[in-house]
Amino acid sequence: xxxxxxxxxxxxxxxxxxxxxxxxxxxxxxxxxxxxxxxxxxxxxxxxxxxxxxxxxxxxxxxxxxxxxxxxxxxxxxxxxxxxxxxxxxxxxxxxxxxxxxxxxxxxxxxxxxxxxxxxxxxxxxxxxxxxxxxxxxxxxxxxxxxxxxxxxxxxxxxxxxxxxxxxxxxxxxxxxxxxxxxxxxxxxxxxxxxxxxxxxxxxxxxxxxxxxxxxxxxxxxxxxxxxxxxxxxxxxx
Amino acid sequence: xxxxxxxxxxxxxxxxxxxxxxxxxxxxxxxxxxxxxxxxxxxxxxxxxxxxxxxxxxxxxxxxxxxxxxxxxxxxxxxxxxxxxxxxxxxxxxxxxxxxxxxxxxxxxxxxxxxxxxxxxxxxxxxxxxxxxxxxxxxxxxxxxxxxxxxxxxxxxxxxxxxxxxxxxxxxxxxxxxxxxxxxxxxxxxxxxxxxxxxxxxxxxxxxxxxxxxxxxxxxxxxxxxxxxxxxxxxxxxxxxxxxxxxxxxxxxxxxxxxxxxxxxxxxxxxxxxxxxxxxxxxxxxxxxxxxxxxxxxxxxxxxxxxxxxxxxxxxxxxxxxxxxxxxxxxxxxxxxxxxxxxxxxxxxxxxxxxxxxxxxxxxxxxxxxxxxxxxxxxxxxxxxxxxxxxxxxxxxxxxxxxxxxxxx
Ligand SMILES: Nc1ncnc2c1ncn2[C@@H]1O[C@H](COP(=O)(O)OP(=O)(O)OP(=O)(O)O)[C@@H](O)[C@H]1O
Ligand SMILES: [Mg+2]
Numbered sequence: 001x002x003x004x005x006x007x008x009x010x011x012x013x014x015x016x017x018x019x020x021x022x023x024x025x026x027x028x029x030x031x032x033x034x035x036x037x038x039x040x041x042x043x044x045x046x047x048x049x050x051x052x053x054x055x056x057x058x059x060x061x062x063x064x065x066x067x068x069x070x071x072x073x074x075x076x077x078x079x080x081x082x083x084x085x086x087x088x089x090x091x092x093x094x095x096x097x098x099x100x101x102x103x104x105x106x107x108x109x110x111x112x113x114x115x116x117x118x119x120x121x122x123x124x125x126x127x128x129x130x131x132x133x134x135x136x137x138x139x140x141x142x143x144x145x146x147x148x149x150x151x152x153x154x155x156x157x158x159x160x161x162x163x164x165x166x167x168x169x170x171x172x173x174x175x176x177x178x179x180x181x182x183x184x185x186x187x188x189x190x191x192x193x194x195x196x197x198x199x200x201x202x203x204x205x206x207x208x209x210x211x212x213x214x215x216x217x218x219x220x221x222x223x224x225x226x227x228x229x230x231x232x233x234x235x236x237x238x
Numbered sequence: 239x240x241x242x243x244x245x246x247x248x249x250x251x252x253x254x255x256x257x258x259x260x261x262x263x264x265x266x267x268x269x270x271x272x273x274x275x276x277x278x279x280x281x282x283x284x285x286x287x288x289x290x291x292x293x294x295x296x297x298x299x300x301x302x303x304x305x306x307x308x309x310x311x312x313x314x315x316x317x318x319x320x321x322x323x324x325x326x327x328x329x330x331x332x333x334x335x336x337x338x339x340x341x342x343x344x345x346x347x348x349x350x351x352x353x354x355x356x357x358x359x360x361x362x363x364x365x366x367x368x369x370x371x372x373x374x375x376x377x378x379x380x381x382x383x384x385x386x387x388x389x390x391x392x393x394x395x396x397x398x399x400x401x402x403x404x405x406x407x408x409x410x411x412x413x414x415x416x417x418x419x420x421x422x423x424x425x426x427x428x429x430x431x432x433x434x435x436x437x438x439x440x441x442x443x444x445x446x447x448x449x450x451x452x453x454x455x456x457x458x459x460x461x462x463x464x465x466x467x468x469x470x471x472x473x474x475x476x477x478x479x480x481x482x483x484x485x486x487x488x489x490x491x492x493x494x495x496x497x498x499x500x501x502x503x504x505x506x507x508x509x510x511x512x513x514x515x516x517x518x519x520x521x522x523x524x525x526x527x528x529x530x531x532x533x534x535x536x537x538x539x540x541x542x543x544x545x546x547x548x549x550x551x552x553x554x555x556x557x558x559x560x561x562x563x564x565x566x567x568x569x570x571x572x573x574x575x576x577x578x579x580x581x582x583x584x585x586x587x588x589x590x591x592x593x594x595x596x597x598x599x600x601x602x603x604x605x606x607x608x609x610x611x612x613x614x615x616x617x618x619x620x621x622x623x624x625x626x627x628x629x630x631x632x633x634x635x636x637x638x639x640x641x642x643x644x645x646x647x
Contacts, residue, residue, distance in 0.1 A: 045645070048644065049641050049644055052561070053640075054561055054639070054641040054644065055639070055640075055641045074565070074566060075565050075566075075567075078560070078563055078564065078565045078566075079563070079565075081561060081563050081640070082562065082564075083563070087561050087562060087644075089558070089643060089644060091554075091646075093554065093555070093558040093561075093643055095247075095555045095558065095559070096555065097246075097247035097248075097250045097251065098243055098246075098247055099246075102240070102243045102246075105240070106559065106562060106564075107563050109240055110559075110562070110563040110565070110568055111563065138250075154562065166644050
């Protein structure tokens with residue numbers, strides 16, 4: 001699914017060079033739920049951005065579903081983000097001027113999907129996250145947990161192969177965090193690979209694996225479980 | 239592209255778009271009418287006059303001696319001027335065309351028409367048998383005045399007008415208006431105020447009295463055969479091409495002293511007089527153009543400002559849109575379409591304003607109505623301007639990194 005070898009990422013400003021990722025190698029199997037942990041500034045978001053093609057990297061190789069993504073054009077990267085990846089952000093990142101329905105629609109219309117198909121997917125996704133009755137609401141009219149669920153609907157409605165979540169529960173209280181975590185686990189149970197950055201050790205332990213990053217390098221990997229689905233398990237090397 | 243979603247998002251933050259649309263509307267209304275006024279003025283300034291302007295000068299003499307014999311002096315001066323080498327013709331008159339001097343009277347084909355306010359107001363130029371040649375006017379029907387009908391100078395202008403003359407020459411423009419059947423020569427022409435009639439003996443092809451937007455004022459002119467009242471004399475002299483300046487210099491030196499008791503107060507090329515008459519048109523056209531460009535520039539800044547403001551306030555959502563799959567093209571298109579809707583709404587309202595302003599202007603300044611193609615051109619210009627104004631901010635929006643989505647909280 002995701003195969004990174006020796007990835008390095010350097011941020012250069014006039015005064016400093018920050019090695020956000022160094023010799024970073026990670027292999028994620030299809031259907032895996034991987035939690036990423038580490039201290040602030042350790043490089044978790046940078047890793048997720050590189051994995052999600054939001055940022056380019058400086059060295060190493062990265063294959064996404066077998067495809068080398070290092071030399072793709074901006075348009076091709078946009079297309080892959082749109083079709084294969086779903087994003088969930090700590091700050092929800094819903095578009096404030098669009099209602100929930102239109103927010104979920106956004107990635108689909110960049111894909112030029114027929115209107116009927118879009119409508120089917122949007123209503124299904126909103127039903128899945130329990131927001132069918134809030135379709136015409138603006139993001140500002142929803143609670144944080146509801147907003148994050150809307151964002152999850154947006155992430156899953158395009159049937160992505162992998163979901164990247166950067167501290168999806170970081171802005172939520174325990175109850176809401178639990179709801180979101182359960183939702184993500186059920187999505188993962190459906191076969192979607194999930195990479196989730198979290199500061200919460202309890203949530204991290206509910207993943208199949210926890211990858212702990214220190215200073216741009218993988219420090220430890222804990223295994224808590226294995227992928228249950230037969231097809232995914234067959235591809236797993238560990 | 240979901241226009242509906244775009245419009246409803248815009249409607250949620252409508253203050254900025256409404257202000258910019260209003261600015262576009264006012265700009266369109268102002269600029270279209272200004273452009274029309276400018277075009278009218280430049281066109282007026284460039285209209286043909288029917289006069290051989292480049293080879294004509296005029297000279298004005300003032301008498302200071304109470305014993306000065308004006309009538310004898312005029313005859314002597316005209317003999318002298320017409321005999322000068324290089325001179326085609328010299329004539330007396332009460333003033334030169336192309337200046338804004340005006341002696342206007344109402345004319346009509348019958349006394350009834352005069353009474354019923356159907357009179358045609360025209361400018362009167364006193365002329366003699368050399369007048370047509372002295373201005374280079376083209377006679378297209380009838381004949382010139384005989385020297386015998388040219389009335390001697392009257393005591394003053396009112397008594398000269400009161401005496402009037404048995405025959406007149408009119409312009410074709412006036413002939414067409416008063417005698418639509420096409421036969422003016424030989425017909426009587428009634429003069430208001432003095433209640434006389436004269437026979438039209440000739441028609442000149444074109445004589446523009448002064449450069450004015452209104453054709454009726456500019457082209458309705460009547461030549462009446464009389465020496466203007468003294469004691470100051472006024473002559474129009476036309477030379478062969480290239481000999482005007484030399485002749486002017488000679489006349490300036492010799493003319494006044496040929497008869498004692500007077501001095502030459504002014505001598506000027508008609509070219510200069512005509513240019514001065516056009517100066518107000520040209521300079522107001524320039525001023526209007528400058529204002530128009532300024533108004534357009536302000537609107538351009540307004541459009542760019544709104545778009546730039548939107549880019550800044552939407553940075554996070556633009557990054558998010560890019561993250562979830564928008565291409566740069568989608569972002570560019572979003573801003574261009576949004577801006578196009580704003581400018582088009584403004585342009586629509588502006589068209590209504592422009593038409594209203596155009597009607598007001600045309601009735602106030604007796605101008606023809608604002609032609610519709612000015613509006614069409616104005617709308618197209620606003621679209622192009624709007625596109626140019628939004629390009630830079632839209633490109634900035636498209637260049638926002640998708641990583642902004644995870645980096646801004
Ligand atoms: N755009 C950038 N320019 C320069 N340095 C950057 C940039 N983005 C991140 N960094 C640096 O890269 C390093 C890794 O940052 P990153 O955001 O990946 O950390 P993180 O593990 O996500 O931290 P947090 O838990 O606080 O979100 C940090 O030292 C950070 O300062
Ligand atoms: Mg982070």
